[in-house]
Amino acid sequence: MAKRESDPVRIQLTLGILGFLGVLLGVLATIFAPIIQDYLRQRNQPTQTPIVIIATPTLSTPDPTDTVPPNAPTSTPAPTDTPAPTLTFTPTPLEAGKDWLEDCLSLVWRVFPESLGTSTNGNCYGEPLANVFSVRNQSLEVFYNGRATADEVVGIFVEIPSDSLVEFTARFSSIDTGELWMGVFAERKIDTSGIVLGAPQGNPTNSAFVVHKMPDDNRYTTGKIRKDSGDYLVSFDVSPSSVTVILEKYTTIDTAAVASTNNTKWLFIGYKVLSGKTNIISGNISDLKITPR
Numbered sequence: 001m002a003k004r005e006s007d008p009v010r011i012q013l014t015l016g017i018l019g020f021l022g023v024l025l026g027v028l029a030t031i032f033a034p035i036i037q038d039y040l041r042q043r044n045q046p047t048q049t050p051i052v053i054i055a056t057p058t059l060s061t062p063d064p065t066d067t068v069p070p071n072a073p074t075s076t077p078a079p080t081d082t083p084a085p086t087l088t089f090t091p092t093p094l095e096a097g098k099d100w101l102e103d104c105l106s107l108v109w110r111v112f113p114e115s116l117g118t119s120t121n122g123n124c125y126g127e128p129l130a131n132v133f134s135v136r137n138q139s140l141e142v143f144y145n146g147r148a149t150a151d152e153v154v155g156i157f158v159e160i161p162s163d164s165l166v167e168f169t170a171r172f173s174s175i176d177t178g179e180l181w182m183g184v185f186a187e188r189k190i191d192t193s194g195i196v197l198g199a200p201q202g203n204p205t206n207s208a209f210v211v212h213k214m215p216d217d218n219r220y221t222t223g224k225i226r227k228d229s230g231d232y233l234v235s236f237d238v239s240p241s242s243v244t245v246i247l248e249k250y251t252t253i254d255t256a257a258v259a260s261t262n263n264t265k266w267l268f269i270g271y272k273v274l275s276g277k278t279n280i281i282s283g284n285i286s287d288l289k290i291t292p293r
Contacts, residue, residue: 092123093106093107093108093123093124094106094108094123095108095290096108096109096158096160096267096288096290097168097287097288097289097290099124099135100135100138100139100140100286100288101138103135103136103137103138104123104124104135105124105125105127105129105133105134105135105140105156106123106124106125107120107123107124107125108158108159109125109156109157109158110156110157110158110188111129111130111155111156112153112154112155112156112157112188112189112190112268112270113154116130116154118130128143129156130154132144132154132271133156136284138286139284139285139286139287140269140284140285140286140288141283141284142180142269142270142271142281142282142283142284142285143281143282144178144271144273144279144280144281144282145278145279145280145281145282146273146278146279147276147277147278147279148178148273148274148275148276148277148279149275149276150275151272151273151274151275152272152273152275153181153190153270153271153272154270154271154273155181155268155269155270155271156268156269156270157185157188157266157267157268158266158267159188159264159265159266159267160184160238160264160265160266160267160290161238161263161264161265161290161292161293162238162239162240162260162262162263162264162265163238163239163240163292163293164238164290164291164292164293165235165236165237165238165289165290165291165293166184166235166236166238166267166288166289166290166291167233167234167235167287167288167289167291168182168234168285168286168287168288168289169231169232169233169234169285169286169287170182170199170231170232170234170283170284170285171204171230171231171232171283171284171286172199172204172207172230172232172282172283173204173282173283173284174204174280174281174282175199175200175201175202175204175280175281175282175283176201176278176279176280176281177201177273177274177277177278177279177280178201178271178272178273178274178277178279178280178281179198179199179200179210179271179272179281180198180199180270180271180281180283181196181197181198181212181268181269181270181271181272182196182197182198182199182234182268182269182285183195183196183197183212183214183236183267183268184236184238184243184258184265184266184267184268185214185258185265185266185268186258186259186260186261186265186266187260187266188266190214190215190268191214191215192214192215193214193215193256193257193258193259194213194214194215194243194256194258194268195211195212195213195214195243195245195254195255195256195258196211196212196214196268197209197210197211197234197245197253198210198211198212198219198272199283200221202224203224204230204283205226205227205228205229205230206224206225206226206227207224207225207227207232208221208222208223208224208225209221209222209225209247209253210222211245211253211254213254213256214256222253225247225248225251227248232247232248233247233248233249234246234247235247235249236267238258238265240259240260240263241257241258241259242255242256242257242258242259243255243256243258243265267290269285
């Protein structure tokens with residue numbers, strides 16, 4: 001039988017191996033111990049959850065409306081205010097004839113005599129002008145009713161071209177004493193050269209006319225001209241040196257020398273009253289047309 005090694009040798013070998021392993025474990029512990037400690041320290045700390053702030057738009061809440069009691073009338077919101085139309089006037093007064101179409105007595109007309117008081121409303125006269133002249137229904141109304149203390153002529157002038165045709169319709173409602181005057185003058189006054197067609201008292205649908213040649217007021221009365229409608233078509237054929245009065249477009253009444261120092265003449269519409277008597281003069285003029293040539 002072979003002899004077994006002695007126990008001391010085996011023990012010595014085992015101790016050598018164990019010593020080596022002890023040294024190796026010491027080296028490994030030196031290397032890995034800090035790493036393991038740091039790992040364990042991080043695991044033991046609480047995890048922090050990041051806070052994320054999300055911006056949420058703020059919705060404005062309208063104020064609550066008043067609650068309407070039962071059976072009470074509800075209110076309707078007022079509509080957006082619309083500026084009220086204002087009465088505007090043209091930069092210059094309307095032409096004669098066109099003003100009546102706007103129910104206006106334009107400031108282009110000049111009152112005679114000039115001493116008469118007037119008022120204005122924009123580019124129109126306040127009415128009744130001189131307590132007699134008004135524009136109604138696109139025509140000029142002339143109305144006088146009173147007792148005159150002196151013979152007097154009152155009216156309105158408007159400037160016209162010295163070479164022109166003036167046309168209008170005249171209706172005489174009632175004339176009792178006095179006359180309704182329609183004429184053309186060289187200047188804006190009745191004591192200059194001119195011619196006037198006067199409507200005297202009488203039957204307004206079968207009227208005679210009084211022709212006045214100014215300034216001397218030479219006058220005569222025409223024969224009666226019947227017009228059942230009561231509307232007489234009056235024309236003044238105006239030339240630089242004369243004026244011709246025409247009725248119903250074809251009946252020439254008379255011609256007068258009416259020369260002016262400039263390129264204009266003056267159309268006159270008015271009335272004449274007689275002193276010491278009650279004068280009633282009522283008529284209207286419409287469809288005025290002034291056509292230059």
